[in-house]
Amino acid sequence: MSSECFEVEGEYVELNQLLKLVGFCSSGGEGKHLVAAGLVEVDGHVETRMRCKIRPGQRIRFAGKEVSIVAAGA
Numbered sequence: 001m002s003s004e005c006f007e008v009e010g011e012y013v014e015l016n017q018l019l020k021l022v023g024f025c026s027s028g029g030e031g032k033h034l035v036a037a038g039l040v041e042v043d044g045h046v047e048t049r050m051r052c053k054i055r056p057g058q059r060i061r062f063a064g065k066e067v068s069i070v071a072a073g074a
Contacts, residue, residue, distance in 0.1 A: 012053040
C-alpha cells in the first residue's frame with residue numbers, strides 16, 4: 001500500500017474535497033460518489049458521510065493508497 005502525507009490548512013477539510021485534493025478523484029462531486037459507495041475508509045472504518053470533517057492525525061484509505069493528515073507547518 002502506498003502512503004503519503006497531506007497538510008491541512010485550518011482545523012479540518014471535508015472528506016469529498018480531500019479526495020480531490022490528494023488526486024484520488026477529479027472533482028468533489030466524484031469524491032461524494034466514492035464515499036457514498038462505501039469505497040473510502042477513515043481510520044480503518046468505512047466512512048459514508050461525504051462531508052465528514054477530516055482533521056490532522058487521521059488516515060484515509062482508498063484503492064490501496066493511504067494518506068495521513070497533518071497540520072500545516074507541523
